Amino acid sequence: xxxxxxxxxxxxxxxxxxxxxxxxxxxxxxxxxxxxxxxxxxxxxxxxxxxxxxxxxxxxxxxxxxxxxxxxxxxxxxxxxxxxxxxxxxxxxxxxxxxxxxxxxxxxxxxxxxxxxxxxxxxxxxxxxxxxxxxxxxxxxxxxxxxxxxxxxxxxxxxxxxxxxxxxxxxxxxxxxxxxxxxxxxxxxxxxxxxxxxxxxxxxxxxxxxxxxxxxxxxxxxxxxxxxxxxxxxxxxxxxxxxxxxxxxxxxxxxxxxxxxxxxxxxxxxxxxxxxxxxxxxxxxxxxxxxxxxxxxxxxxxxxxxxxxxxxxxxxxxxxxxxxxxxxxxxxxxxxxxxxxxxxxxxxxxxxxxxxxxxxxxxxxxxxxxxxxxxxxxxxxxxxxxxxxxxxxxxxxxxxxxxxxxxxxxxxxxxxxxxxxxxxxxxxxxxxxxxxxxxxxxxxxxxxxxxxxxxxxxxxxxxxxxxxxxxxxxxxxxxxxxxxxxxxxxxxx
Amino acid sequence: xxxxxxxxxxxxxxxxxxxxxxxxxxxxxxxxxxxxxxxxxxxxxxxxxxxxxxxxxxxxxxxxxxxxxxxxxxxxxxxxxxxxxxxxxxxxxxxxxxxxxxxxxxxxxxxxxxxxxxxxxxxxxxxxxxxxxxxxxxxxxxxxxxxxxxxxxxxxxxxxxxxxxxxxxxxxxxxxxxxxxxxxxxxxxxxxxxxxxxxxxxxxxxxxxxxxxxxxxxxxxxxxxxxxxxxxxxxxxxxxxxxxxxxxxxxxxxxxxxxxxxxxxxxxxxxxxxxxxxxxxxxxxxxxxxxxxxxxxxxxxxxxxxxxxxxxxxxxxxxxxxxxxxxxxxxxxxxxxxxxxxxxxxxxxxxxxxxxxxxxxxxxxxxxxxxxxxxxxxxxxxxxxxxxxxxxxxxxxxxxxxxxxxxxxxxxxxxxxxxxxxxxxxxxxxxxxxxxxxxxxxxxxxxxxxxxxxxxxxxxxxxxxxxxxxxxxxxxxxxxxx
Numbered sequence: 016x017x018x019x020x021x022x023x024x025x026x027x028x029x030x031x032x033x034x035x036x037x038x039x040x041x042x043x044x045x046x047x048x049x050x051x052x053x054x055x056x057x058x059x060x061x062x063x064x065x066x067x068x069x070x071x072x073x074x075x076x077x078x079x080x081x082x083x084x085x086x087x088x089x090x091x092x093x094x095x096x097x098x099x100x101x102x103x104x105x106x107x108x109x110x111x112x113x114x115x116x117x118x119x120x121x122x123x124x125x126x127x128x129x130x131x132x133x134x135x136x137x138x139x140x141x142x143x144x145x146x147x148x149x150x151x152x153x154x155x156x157x158x159x160x161x162x163x164x165x166x167x168x169x170x171x172x173x174x175x176x177x178x179x180x181x182x183x184x185x186x187x188x189x190x191x192x193x194x195x196x197x198x199x200x201x202x203x204x205x206x207x208x209x210x211x212x213x214x215x216x217x218x219x220x221x222x223x224x225x226x227x228x229x230x231x232x233x234x235x236x237x238x239x240x241x242x243x244x245x246x247x248x249x250x251x252x253x254x255x256x257x258x259x260x261x262x263x264x265x266x267x268x269x270x271x272x273x274x275x276x277x278x279x280x281x282x283x284x285x286x287x288x289x290x291x292x293x294x295x296x297x298x299x300x301x302x303x304x305x306x307x308x309x310x311x312x313x314x315x316x317x318x319x320x321x322x323x324x325x326x327x328x329x330x331x332x333x334x335x336x337x338x339x340x341x342x343x344x345x346x347x348x349x350x351x352x353x354x355x356x357x358x359x360x361x362x363x364x365x366x367x368x369x370x371x372x373x374x375x376x377x378x379x380x381x382x383x384x385x386x387x388x389x390x391x392x393x394x395x396x397x398x399x400x401x402x403x404x405x406x407x408x409x410x411x412x413x414x415x416x417x418x419x420x421x422x423x424x425x426x427x428x429x430x431x432x433x434x435x436x437x438x439x440x441x442x443x444x445x446x447x448x449x450x451x452x453x454x455x456x457x458x459x460x461x462x463x464x465x466x467x468x469x470x471x472x473x474x475x476x477x478x479x480x481x482x483x484x485x486x487x488x489x490x491x492x493x494x495x496x497x498x499x500x501x502x503x504x505x506x507x508x
Numbered sequence: 509x510x511x512x513x514x515x516x517x518x519x520x521x522x523x524x525x526x527x528x529x530x531x532x533x534x535x536x537x538x539x540x541x542x543x544x545x546x547x548x549x550x551x552x553x554x555x556x557x558x559x560x561x562x563x564x565x566x567x568x569x570x571x572x573x574x575x576x577x578x579x580x581x582x583x584x585x586x587x588x589x590x591x592x593x594x595x596x597x598x599x600x601x602x603x604x605x606x607x608x609x610x611x612x613x614x615x616x617x618x619x620x621x622x623x624x625x626x627x628x629x630x631x632x633x634x635x636x637x638x639x640x641x642x643x644x645x646x647x648x649x650x651x652x653x654x655x656x657x658x659x660x661x662x663x664x665x666x667x668x669x670x671x672x673x674x675x676x677x678x679x680x681x682x683x684x685x686x687x688x689x690x691x692x693x694x695x696x697x698x699x700x701x702x703x704x705x706x707x708x709x710x711x712x713x714x715x716x717x718x719x720x721x722x723x724x725x726x727x728x729x730x731x732x733x734x735x736x737x738x739x740x741x742x743x744x745x746x747x748x749x750x751x752x753x754x755x756x757x758x759x760x761x762x763x764x765x766x767x768x769x770x771x772x773x774x775x776x777x778x779x780x781x782x783x784x785x786x787x788x789x790x791x792x793x794x795x796x797x798x799x800x801x802x803x804x805x806x807x808x809x810x811x812x813x814x815x816x817x818x819x820x821x822x823x824x825x826x827x828x829x830x831x832x833x834x835x836x837x838x839x840x841x842x843x844x845x846x847x848x849x850x851x852x853x854x855x856x857x858x859x860x861x862x863x864x865x866x867x868x869x870x871x872x873x874x875x876x877x878x879x880x881x882x883x884x885x886x887x888x889x890x891x892x893x894x895x896x897x898x899x900x901x902x903x904x905x906x907x908x909x910x911x912x913x914x915x916x917x918x919x920x921x922x923x924x925x926x927x928x929x930x931x932x933x934x935x936x937x938x939x940x941x942x943x944x945x946x947x948x949x950x951x952x953x954x955x956x957x958x959x960x961x962x963x964x965x966x967x968x969x970x971x972x973x974x975x976x977x978x979x980x981x982x983x984x985x986x987x988x989x990x
Contacts, residue, residue, distance in 0.1 A: 097558045110557065117551050119558060216558040223791035251560050252793050330791055333590050336601035337555050341657065352649060356594055379592070379786035388788060 119216020191441025198465020332375030580615030
């Protein structure tokens, strides 16, 4: 009842008292009970707390008080965002029992906006991965095809929205971790400009690349969530001092004269031809709606993946050094301090995390620093300049969000390099720090395809306008995975 | 010593100074010393998952101030870096520090040893966070069954001041350190409480044959926290290196630790196990852009530094020695300057400050900071001497009284009737009495024994309980006897 509706639709039902927040929250909890045993999007479900919060909102509505756009709306957070008194595990054995005594800024802001926290969502361990196969606890399944991965690392966040287990969710995006799972699951995922949303309380993977963003059913919902979470935070020195902006004012169904650039490097080798034709059709739709489309070039794209994996792993090796068993989290027994450090880290981290720590440690080590880390930083500057140049001519750039649709479990996990290449169209955006959104743009063999729109720094507005116009003139976002038969049966056994 | 004949010592120093901010460098926790273990901590300075540092601007102000006082260039563009290494006292297993772009660049200070002046270069000074403190149940971390960590100190702001290898003797090293600490104390950049570890020294020493121009192999001894440890450690290390070289062996480049109890240095880690710190720019903090206005604003807050004070005091007639004693500590120097604003004779004032005032403070095991006698009160006492109200001798006892009671000099003199008798009429009678009672001495004097007059003066002073004006007594007595 209502779980399939968008945030803005639910808001209308709540204010008109056609539905109470308690009823809605109960409906989501029931939905989680019925589909999540199979999908495994959630790591923690907060039934009692959610119902208490919902009752508070219902009381407010009953008193005739005005409620905000997100008030009483049930949502969930990726499990790398700190929640006071609630386990925040990063899907790692290392933090299996970690309960932070503080909230992330986004947690605080969503609470202040009156949202209901349903629980914490599965992910690749420490946000490292593109399939959510690297979770210590469970593999999340793609609701469109249970044999396929949901994408990653915010796989749980994308699935929860696609399978109606939450009205919206937050994910984090270091190299595509919001956009790629959004594309694989057929939902809207925004990676905002670096610095637009506070990172305080987001367990760091790669500090200069990480950014929190919303995953939603519609573009309007996305803008509404951004309204709640974006803005300067004195606790995060990299957050940008700016006026609070209302992203919903960009939701106009009109892109006449909008200049869209198509970077030729994003349609090259490795892009599935079926995906390319879906995106081509999408481009045609935008042209029909009045956009001016032209080709452009981002010449340093081919260096983005190596540069990204050097910078991201270098920062990760440092960020993850604090997990040593001394202060919190998992601790192994050993004869001496050094042994305790080593065994804790050997047993507490999964394979992918260890692989990246080693890669990053190596990239930073003396003798290799100049050849790897420093060179990668120079490439990063060149990639940034590529974008700046392209945006002199175009308002928005467009590409497929991922080179393929959702792949099968195990298909790429045996070959890390192949897995890394699945980020090829998303990674450059993080290096440049600019915003990008993935929206549903069609299907290939029953699996959703995402279209990525990239914008100038702090120009989320133009992305919303473009995405909204596309959405209003297509129906891909209204299609739902069929979870009524087999999944429910399997889930309830 | 064999060292002095054969080898020349080359030394450079790294000094870690705790800056005197009220809160830590990246969070709002107090920097107060002591406190129960792990009570001055929060998720940020504990490096808990997801937390981020926010730079305390006060730390930058102090670093700039110290840099200016040490004649350093202040960088226009500076940044923080991560220095990665594993140790349980580090909450994040990296230390946020500055690597290639420190806030303070080249500078230096002048020292004086045996009347010779010398410029000691400072390579750089950079900001960083302090680590926590390990508390072992046994001697060391490896031999303890149990160790706990106190993170109260984690995140306390430090300035690390690195000197050039310009120091050539232990006397030069000590002179440099004393100067440095003095400047930091004067500028109020640090409280410089060595006993609380707010200043710590790392000493880099090498020897080379006299006349050689290339540097010998050095050792670095870390974490000394007193001048006497520095002196003893260097004496030991120089002698040890000389023994190694004399035996035809080579000094091993390594990090050593000072065993205060045994008075020896020991290997901490060798070059082979030296850390690869894997420095890289701290992505959680934006680079620091320091505009010149900011620097000039801080320059205006700089106090007169000890070296400038010494020059000024000497111009007022003080000897070089007196000037250096007066400026040794900021408290005494400030006391002196304040008193000088009420009392013009610098030389007399210096004698009293270095003499009686210091003696009283020392015997009471107190400090200049909480002297019960104000500078103004001392000046008033000295005025009483100059006016002839009391003698210098009486003044000393008045000062003691002032120290113990906190009363003004004038009040004590009045209450105790200590005013000097300078009334000729009053003295005439007493003098006459003493002359008639001591005819033998009078005769001796008249027979040419000059010493006899001293006895007579003494008798007069005794009769007046020391209150007679000694000059006047002398003059009147001589007139009478001639």
